[in-house]
Amino acid sequence: MNTIAEIPKEEYILKCTSACAGCSDSLALRYVLKAAGPDTTLVVPACCTSVIQGIYPNTAFNVPVYNIAFGAAAACASGMSNAFRAAGKKTNVIVYAGDGGTLDIGIQAMSGAFERGTDFLYICYDNEAYGNTGMQRSSGTPLGAKTTTTPAGKTDAKKDIDAIIAAHNPPYQATACAAYPQDLFKKVQKALTFRGPTFIHILAPCPPGWRYSTEKSVEMGKLAVKTGMWVLWEREYGKLTITPPSKAAMRKPLPLEDYLAPQGRFKGIDTKTVEIIKQRLAKNLAKLAAEEAEP
Amino acid sequence: MKKIATGNKAVAEAVKQVIPGVVAAYPITPQTEIVEQIAEFVSSGELKSKYIAVESEHSAMAACIGASITGTRTFTATSSHGLLYMHEMTNWAAGARLPIVMANVNRSLGPGWNIWAEHTDALQERDTGWLQVYVSSVQEAYDATLMAFRIAEHNNVLLPVMVNLDGFTLSHIMQPLETVNLGDFIPPLHLAHAIDVTKPTAYGGLTGPDQQFRFRWDIERSMRDSVKVIEETETEFNKRFGRKYGFTEDYCCEDAEVVIVSMGTLGKEAEVAVDLLRKEGIKAGSMRLRWFRPFPKLDLEGKQVVVIDRDYSFGRGGILATEIMAQTREAVFSVIAGIGGQEVTYDDIADFVRNRRIGEEFWFGVSDRV
Numbered sequence: 150m151n152t153i154a155e156i157p158k159e160e161y162i163l164k165c166t167s168a169c170a171g172c173s174d175s176l177a178l179r180y181v182l183k184a185a186g187p188d189t190t191l192v193v194p195a196c197c198t199s200v201i202q203g204i205y206p207n208t209a210f211n212v213p214v215y216n217i218a219f220g221a222a223a224a225c226a227s228g229m230s231n232a233f234r235a236a237g238k239k240t241n242v243i244v245y246a247g248d249g250g251t252l253d254i255g256i257q258a259m260s261g262a263f264e265r266g267t268d269f270l271y272i273c274y275d276n277e278a279y280g281n282t283g284m285q286r287s288s289g290t291p292l293g294a295k296t297t298t299t300p301a302g303k304t305d306a307k308k309d310i311d312a313i314i315a316a317h318n319p320p321y322q323a324t325a326c327a328a329y330p331q332d333l334f335k336k337v338q339k340a341l342t343f344r345g346p347t348f349i350h351i352l353a354p355c356p357p358g359w360r361y362s363t364e365k366s367v368e369m370g371k372l373a374v375k376t377g378m379w380v381l382w383e384r385e386y387g388k389l390t391i392t393p394p395s396k397a398a399m400r401k402p403l404p405l406e407d408y409l410a411p412q413g414r415f416k417g418i419d420t421k422t423v424e425i426i427k428q429r430l431a432k433n434l435a436k437l438a439a440e441e442a443e444p
Numbered sequence: 445m446k447k448i449a450t451g452n453k454a455v456a457e458a459v460k461q462v463i464p465g466v467v468a469a470y471p472i473t474p475q476t477e478i479v480e481q482i483a484e485f486v487s488s489g490e491l492k493s494k495y496i497a498v499e500s501e502h503s504a505m506a507a508c509i510g511a512s513i514t515g516t517r518t519f520t521a522t523s524s525h526g527l528l529y530m531h532e533m534t535n536w537a538a539g540a541r542l543p544i545v546m547a548n549v550n551r552s553l554g555p556g557w558n559i560w561a562e563h564t565d566a567l568q569e570r571d572t573g574w575l576q577v578y579v580s581s582v583q584e585a586y587d588a589t590l591m592a593f594r595i596a597e598h599n600n601v602l603l604p605v606m607v608n609l610d611g612f613t614l615s616h617i618m619q620p621l622e623t624v625n626l627g628d629f630i631p632p633l634h635l636a637h638a639i640d641v642t643k644p645t646a647y648g649g650l651t652g653p654d655q656q657f658r659f660r661w662d663i664e665r666s667m668r669d670s671v672k673v674i675e676e677t678e679t680e681f682n683k684r685f686g687r688k689y690g691f692t693e694d695y696c697c698e699d700a701e702v703v704i705v706s707m708g709t710l711g712k713e714a715e716v717a718v719d720l721l722r723k724e725g726i727k728a729g730s731m732r733l734r735w736f737r738p739f740p741k742l743d744l745e746g747k748q749v750v751v752i753d754r755d756y757s758f759g760r761g762g763i764l765a766t767e768i769m770a771q772t773r774e775a776v777f778s779v780i781a782g783i784g785g786q787e788v789t790y791d792d793i794a795d796f797v798r799n800r801r802i803g804e805e806f807w808f809g810v811s812d813r814v
Contacts, residue, residue, distance in 0.1 A: 188641050190639055192510065202650075203649065205651040206655070210646060214646040216647055216648035217536065218533060221502060221509075221533060224502070224506035225507065226510055227510065228508055228511035228512075230510075231494040231511060232466050232512075232518075235466065235493075236514065236515075258506065261498055265497070
């Protein structure tokens with residue numbers, strides 16, 4: 150898998166979703182499902198994806214979707230996976246949840262499902278706020294970002310969910326972004342080869358939430374990676390590997406301002422906050438580089 | 445086979461025979477013995493189920509939902525705060541039309557921390573779409589758990605069933621238990637709407653007003669249809685295994701002038717109270733309500749009614765009394781007794797009847813006197 154042309158032509162996201170223009174959540178899901186294939190069931194808590202799939206009795210998703218309450222996705226998937234495996238079925242069980250349903254209300258159920266070794270893939274598509282309800286802050290919202298409940302900009306840092314997941318020692322975890330579809334595709338395929346809980350954290354730029362124009366979602370994802378704000382990596386049995394686009398970015402990152410400036414949510418951010426973000430960004434990159442260098 | 449068992453063990457014994465594909469549960473006093481016993485059955489290989497030791501009751505019910513929608517038989521057990529914690533998911537289970545069976549060991553609610561019998565926990569689940577049965581003996585706990593699966597999984601029902609047994613006064617007391625050879629009493633589960641990856645379907649997605657009320661009505665229609673399924677199941681159970689059950693268990697009601705209505709273990713005390721009262725020449729009877737949802741038509745016409753509520757709805761009254769008053773024109777003497785495991789003897793119940801004040805409410809141990 151080196152070129153986008155090698156990604157299967159089968160579509161599991163059909164026409165007429167109710168996604169916003171430029172939605173990178175649905176773009177990411179398109180590649181997730183191409184990688185997973187038809188023997189897949191999605192478990193979706195309350196999030197943008199519960200809306201994007203369409204209105205009963207229609208669905209734009211060409212795999213079964215089980216919608217479940219906000220804090221319950223991982224637990225529901227845990228029951229589903231156990232039942233499928235008990236019946237001798239290999240059906241992929243994939244949770245597709247937002248940052249609110251993962252970092253906030255769903256964290257307990259997710260932690261439990263990971264600790265129990267549930268055979269499933271948990272994907273958090275992270276648009277860094279409660280998008281479905283109109284962009285309120287979540288614990289995934291970055292420092293300084295304006296949301297409807299942090300009108301002056303968030304004063305707290307983004308929760309490091311990847312570190313929390315890592316503490317559960319899953320066989321595989323990764324980060325991704327729909328702006329890098331081959332990488333996302335490969336990581337999903339790889340995650341599904343493991344028996345046990347796997348986790349992929351997808352950055353999902355959101356035009357109405359981040360306040361940039363709708364044609365720029367891919368560009369925004371690339372800027373996140375190129376500035377080092379979002380780092381693509383995978384951790385297999387605890388061994389970290391930084392993914393090539395981020396490797397390049399870490400050698401020579403673009404200025405952070407390139408990422409912040411096009412986004413209305415960072416408009417008017419003070420220089421002190423920008424400095425704090427820069428310091429934390431550099432610290433994170435150094436930490437990841439050090440971890441990768443470990444024998 | 446005859447044995448001695450606690451109410452909790454009787455439930456676990458029934459679950460072992462029914463063989464759910466998935467049991468997902470979280471421990472809580474006084475339910476723990478049920479899940480411990482099931483875990484032991486699974487561990488020893490006596491029960492071929494997946495036992496998911498979830499991290500909360502909310503997740504217990506969510507896991508049962510996830511398993512059930514694949515067409516797998518599921519079971520869980522809880523009590524009190526556990527039941528309240530899963531409340532969001534109990535609604536989901538019924539709305540998703542999943543035949544999950546749950547044992548709820550009735551217990552008081554905090555604060556303070558009180559682990560003793562009370563019905564307010566289950567009655568706060570009244571409007572969720574779950575069928576609710578309340579049992580009064582170890583044997584009945586076993587029998588009702590078996591029947592719960594057959595009723596829940598019946599194609600005309602497809603709603604979850606909650607089997608309620610009183611904390612400690614039933615969950616932890618030992619009585620004789622006669623187990624049955626189940627045979628084909630519970631047919632294999634065929635869930636028509638189970639997930640099928642060859643027929644991609646969205647479950648529980650966005651639903652407009654023009655559809656949502658139909659789903660709610662469909663629950664009610666099945667709840668009404670469940671009356672017949674319950675009757676058929678209990679008749680068949682009696683035919684096969686020789687034990688008779690109904691919506692109520694009536695004791696000396698036919699010629700009674702005053703009838704004590706109650707649920708759970710207090711119903712057994714009420715029968716002893718009836719014997720005492722009859723000796724005094726008071727024509728008393730006992731009607732122990734077994735099924736609270738669907739709520740049966742009670743034949744109380746022309747009788748004085750003493751309702752014992754081991755529960756309360758603040759600002760309104762005893763929940764059972766309120767339900768009965770809504771259904772019958774008979775005025776009742778509403779007794780609130782047994783809250784938080786308060787001891788209520790058959791002598792006390794006889795006193796409630798002797799000193800009844802029809803039309804009034806009486807809090808046992810709080811009001812001056814009956």
